[in-house]
Amino acid sequence: MSIGVTLAAARHAAGMTVAQLSGRTRIRETVIYAIERDDFSLCGGDFYARGHVRNIAKTLGLDPDAIVHQFDEEHGGVPRPVRAAAVFQAENSIKLRERRSPNWSTAMAIALAIVAVFGVARVMSGTGEPVAPDPKAGVPKAPAPSSKPSAAAKVAERGSDLVTLQVKATKPSWLEVSDSKGKQMFRGTLPAGRTSTWKARKEVRVTIGNAGGVDLEVNGKHIGVPGKLGQLVHKSFGPEEPGSR
Known part of the structure; x- marks a missing residue:
């Protein structure tokens, strides 16, 4: 055991x-x-x-x-003590680079070369006056309307499989709440007098450590107390029926 x-x-x-x-x-x-x-x-x-x-x-x-x-x-026996020297000893020594002064001669030479190239490009391109746009150029066509459903339509479609769980604690109780994919939405103790609500698609799963100390409501329908004081229970609820699975 x-x-x-x-x-x-x-x-x-x-x-x-x-x-x-x-x-x-x-x-x-x-x-x-x-x-x-x-x-x-x-x-x-x-x-x-x-x-x-x-x-x-x-x-x-x-x-x-x-x-x-x-x-x-x-769990693998009594944990062995770890020496502080083994924790804080560095594997490799740290080397600091020497700070070098900037090479101003090289920087000036590069700047002069850039200025010279820019001047040659201006001379070869002519007067440098801007070219007027061609009035005969075609006007870009407006994009065709998308056939994909809008965001509002997607929200309305998802609303049909939404599950809402409300838990009211009459006594302190430990809870673990997750969605249909096992993603944890809450884990901890709900104090007496506190009411919390969770929403998820398709299914809401809940583990209750003190089943007699909570009152449940699913999709607006009152479920009641799921068990006795001190009892550990597991429940899951879907959108099609408020009863537990």
Whole structure:
């Protein structure tokens, strides 16, 4: 059984919510939700992840050494210390170029050559008076109207597959919202009393860490509370029906 599943099961067995566990361990709720899903990317590195895992295991009455040992086996062992000299030692020495004074003689010679070439070109071209445009020259034709649909037509066409999700938090709850292609639109804790809205084409996917603490509305239709307090649920909604998939 993975570390996240073990810690989540121990928390449920202790009758403790994520908010209560966060208050006892001083670890943010978003980090606890991620650890219970075996996602340690929010911990800031393996060193801090080991400390969080040990703290949570000790608070829930588990053997912290056994949990940390399992973490080390799954993530390549205890990180080795790095010498400061190895980090700051430069591979190659830096060489500074000598500052040279400008060669004014060469610059003057180039300038005189440019002036001479310009004068010869003026003499060979005649008087240098501008040539009047030929009145018989053809007038450029106006471009033909484009047959492509306008931007307004494209917006109207896309509006039919737009999905609007509104989440109102009655209690603090961790959320992760993404579109049909998996692009993340939000990830974090929605505090109690806050209402947020997300829009995407074709589908909106949401993972809720505290299902009993939120109220959902999809495409203007009230869905209600998707689960119980402390329950982790996954939902997805499309434009054709407000019900979850």
